[in-house]
Amino acid sequence: MVLDGLGKLVDGRLDTGDLARLDTDGFVHLAGRAKDLIIRGGHNIDPVVIEDVLLAHPHVTGAGAVGCPDPHAGEVPVAYVTLVPEVVAYVTLVPEVEVSEDELCQWAAEHVPEPAAAPKSVTVLAALPVTDVGKPCKLALRADATRRAVAEALAGHGHDTHVDAAIEDGSVLLSLTPGTGDREAVSAVLDQYALRWTWSRPTPGPVMS
Template sequence: MADGWLDTGDLGRRDEDGFLYLTGRAKDLIIRGGHNIDPRLVEDALLSHPAVTGAQAVGQPDRRAGEVPVAYVTLSDATVGEGDLLAWAARHVSERAAAPKAVRVLDALPLTAVGKPYRLPLRADATRRVLAEVLAGLDGVEELTAEAASGTVTVTVTLRDRAAAAEVERRVGDFAVPCRIVTRQGTDG
């Protein structure tokens, strides 16, 4: 508590009559090059598409911008493609920096036990995808996993032996992502 205020992590606004409106959570913000992006900008734009039945946006690690927005959606029309949704979002997201770099279609979006959107597994998926691209073709990488726990995504890279460890550290080090490197002999770093 500071100066009589309790910091809950909630974001909101106050109207001219003094009413408060909760609009989101600070931990859900996507931070792109120092610019804070509210995931609802992306989600609302995608939800305006007639085939989109659900949308959640998260930050995907990016070596230059820190994070870039990506979105996960559910659809009522399976003929709508990810490219169509990217184009839709580019036209309908009010901030150019908030337009998603990828839109991925899922059968269902993750929810908490009380039915609220649960973005952490999506952040883990986005992290795993981008690091899988970064490590693609690197000899010795056997497995890459991204696990979400306690609000943090941690990556584990399993190597056949230590030979590729330095290169994995260099490539993953470009991203602000906690990473464990494991070989068949055990944890190395």
């Protein structure tokens, strides 16, 4: 049998996109996917180190860390978690008691192995997104993180533009609904990011960046 590398052969080796380490006994241990790496100012961050720290918190049942676009660092890590049901109910009733998103963010900052891996934010979800076969869907988290970052940036510049995010061809595509702000000013804010985006209908002609 001959393995077809489909263009993924590098120096005779098959580039699978997996991250792995080889132990002293010669066993290969898979550690994640290269495309999931968070690159903060040229510094590679494995999202697993952030996820493992958050999963060590007694109230956290699930965690996912992704890169969020940043105009200065390229991207910064953000995290999403699920909590034990009792804590979710309690936090909903009394947000200032028990565990909060800010406290989880501080927990992660204090326990990650390096300052660069400290997440900029931690968001609590009812459930983490998964694919049709039940695998964690990091792209859905990245889309949400991108939408939140861009919406916050636009609001910070006084724009009331509505931002939606969708997954298209394996990447995040933003759709902007114009508010009362100047389109050129909105475009100037978006130009700080390496993003795909378009104006939503019924505005004339898509503007892509």
